[in-house]
Amino acid sequence: MEILEAAAELFAARGFHGVSIEDIGGAVGTSGPALYRHFSGKEALLAEMLLDVSERLHAAGASRVTEAPDAEGALEALLTGQIEFALSHPSLITVHDRELGNVPEPARRQIRRLQRLYVEEWVTVLSELYPSCPPPRLRAATHAVFGLLNSTPHSAGELPRETMAELLRDMARTALTAVQDTAQNQAKS
Amino acid sequence: MEILEAAAELFAARGFHGVSIEDIGGAVGTSGPALYRHFSGKEALLAEMLLDVSERLHAAGASRVTEAPDAEGALEALLTGQIEFALSHPSLITVHDRELGNVPEPARRQIRRLQRLYVEEWVTVLSELYPSCPPPRLRAATHAVFGLLNSTPHSAGELPRETMAELLRDMARTALTAVQDTAQNQAKS
DNA sequence: TAGCGATGTTAGTCATCATTAACGTCAGCG
């Protein structure tokens, strides 16, 4: 929906509370209250936006993973999917990890659930690649990789898209090989 | 200052516009307008907060780097400094890269300048380690590493602090070794 | 001890904003 696109840009730039219904309306050529024909309110709009993102990430991840022949392939698929999304929709990525707190409760739980599932997809794949690594460590590593990949909005335009995608993929893949290096510290404690 | 600490927590949790002057006052035991004895306004408060963070990061980075014997040591110092800061002040980190847009213009430029200087410290050190890498690529890699290190607020409590610090350091260090792998692609294009 | 400067307090004031009301337009279809 065009409205959600525009709202994402605005939310990413100024934050949920920094954007008025008028602003969003203005961005799509209508004025203000027209949006209530499409969304029951500002928070509902945000909820739908985040729900959609979480679903897309989770679903894309799931399908890519089950299609992969082995764990390495699955990781590759997850990386590619996340990078693709992050490069294509930087503002959605930004809003997705900033504004969960502004989603009202029925939807918030569901979004959290999808996010958790998505993280667990990564953790499952990583568990297979690094069986000696305890899951909490893999979870932390996963969040770190998300941070790395989602840095995209901060370095927009520094590099051509394909180059950027490769750089991120290489850095992420390489970073993950470090996850077991100090695993002994974790195991012995 | 206690006020800035409290405000940072609140801004990190709900965003600049999602926090009222009353909220901040309440968090430090006074009520609302008392804050105007210490700051000329809400935006000025944010400006001071971000300016302070940028200065601390930049200054700490600079001093650590000049003390280091070689480029490897300098990178190590930068990593340690950033990780230390990110683990100690997660909400400042969060606010620092979310709310620049809400800082009014005289101060914004200065914060941007400090941020740029800080990034350039990293790029300079990395240039020494990977001379064949063009600076834009190193800049993108630096932002990616920041993203990785600043993932801390998202994985709070998953691991004990020391373990987390080591994991982040190892992942970041390792990720950076990937920066030259595909550098040929960049060089030949 | 009188006065002052720093710091709070409570009660406005004035904007902004989400949301609703009341009122068109108009395409499609009976």
Next chain:
DNA sequence: CGCTGACGTTAATGATGACTAACATCGCTA
């Protein structure tokens, strides 16, 4: 033709919130 439902529009309305005013308190020092 005339209705209906989708979609917009421009006024309220009612909160909330930043900021200011007017008025304490109180430690300090002349």
